[in-house]
Amino acid sequence: MKCIDLTGIIMTWALAVSVTTAADPPARQAEVRPAIGMWLTVWWTEDDQYRHWVNCHRFPSRGRYTAGDPQVVADHYRQFRDLGVDFIIMDDTNGRHADGGRIIDNIRAWFDFMDAKPPAERIPICIGGGGEMRSGGAPNQQKAADFYHEQWAQRPSYFLLDGKPLLLIDTDKNYGPGDFDDPRFAVRWAYNGDNHAAMARNRAWGWGSYYPMPILEESMSMWPGHRFPKFVEEQGRDPLEEPREGGRLYVRMWLRVLKARPRFVTIADWNNFEEETAIEDSYAWEDAYGHATPNLYTRITRAYARLRTGELVKGECYRDENQPEVYLFDGEKLVHQGAEPRRAAIILTPAGMLGEIRARLK
Incomplete structure (x- = not known):
């Protein structure tokens, strides 16, 4: 089976996003930089069996949902296409067997949906793991890599980086290149958002970052803000919070990325309401003056995605x-x-x- 390779992808925003494989290269044009990778939280289930929604103070406008529900998948896909998302990173950072296999079910639903699309309409998918590395080092991470290779990496929709399936390892900063590798994958690392030194040293891809994030050639990472609701409940504040500033933080993040023009940027994330890094529409989002603006962060994302090719969005x-x-x-x-x-x-x-x-x- 062929996998999608985004190396050298060419996009024109007046048309549908085009995706090519190494066997079918496009006519050469100026590469659009950066390609946008969206982290997707897939532990959500409408019944909240494993108690994630219960930890949230803010919720998506669509209400609670199952991340693998066919209607939810189709709608999120539609939005990703509109926003200019070039590839999706499935958040499997708690370990491949977390939540009794329901995360696996949701990931499978996404691959099934994407594989059924014509190649030119697919948004490629990769895995962001790392829980096994954090808990048991390289031997545990190897077991996870074996699982990912068997279950996902040979799917037609899997994202390739320079010809190999991309595997992100989100783990503690004491680990990095040299501690784990697998020749079947293009392995890249991600760290907590405050580990700027490790990000720069190991050229990490990231799961978000506090501002100002390190400027890196291959990939930079950002979030719209970050807050742990559980700390607010327990302490009345989150000492690790990075406030959203009514969208102004996210704008500064994007400006920094647009000026640096890395090859890729990863956004953390679409829908992690448990850590309040989501950009998915929510009735809780407000502009800098406190006005309710549910679609604020998707609008910012769309506007900056278009600016990669010098285009503007009507109404912005x-x-x-x-x-x-x-x-x-x-x-x-x-x-x-x-x-x-x-x-x-x-x-x-x-x-x-x-x-x-x-x-x-x-």
């Missing part, structure tokens, strides 16, 4: 990072705004980019 507001003027894109031109927008975020652009786009629109 933009500002050059070095200029005070704010402009609304009305679908044809940039219109100066006399006040900051409400129920939105201002999309900061790298110095000079907005001026170049304005000149092109005239």
Whole structure:
């Protein structure tokens, strides 16, 4: 079976995302950087058998769900296509047998759905593991890799990095390259968001990061914010919290990534409401002024995904990072705004980019 290889993927946002294999290379154009990888939390079950939803203070607008429910999978896929997500990272970081196999069931549902799509419509999927490395070192991680290779890595929809299935190992910073490898995989590492030194040293892919995240050539990682609800319940605050600032943190993250232009960026994540890193629509999200803006983070994501090719999104507001003027894109031109927008975020652009786009629109 063929697996999808995103190396050298070419995307044009006016068209559907195109995916090619090494056996069927595209006509060469400028590579779109960075390719976007979205971490997906797959432990959710509507019945909450393993008690995840119960730990949340904030919830998705669609309510509680099972991550592998066919309707949920189809809707999330539709949104990922619209947002410009290039590949999906299944969060299996608690260990492959966690939650009595229900995480496996949800991952399988995603692969089954994606494998059934025509190749050009697939969003490739990889696994983010590491729980076994954390609990038992390389011997345990090898057992997990064997499982992943047998169950997932030979699927048509598995994401390839330079010709090999990508396996992310999210573990403690005392581990890194040299502690585990498997020639069947392209192995990359991820650490907790505060381990900037380990991220830089080991060129980690990451599961999010506190700002400012290390600038790396291959992959950078970000989140929209981070807060443990359990700490808030127990202590009245989360000492590790990175506040969302009504979307402003996420905008700064994206601006840093867009200026650095790594090969990949990983976003943590789509729907981890248990650690409040989710960007999925939620009635809890607010703009910088406190207005309810359920789709704030998906809008920011879409806007920056389009900016990779110098395109704007109708209805969003933009500002050059070095200029005070704010402009609304009305679908044809940039219109100066006399006040900051409400129920939105201002999309900061790298110095000079907005001026170049304005000149092109005239």
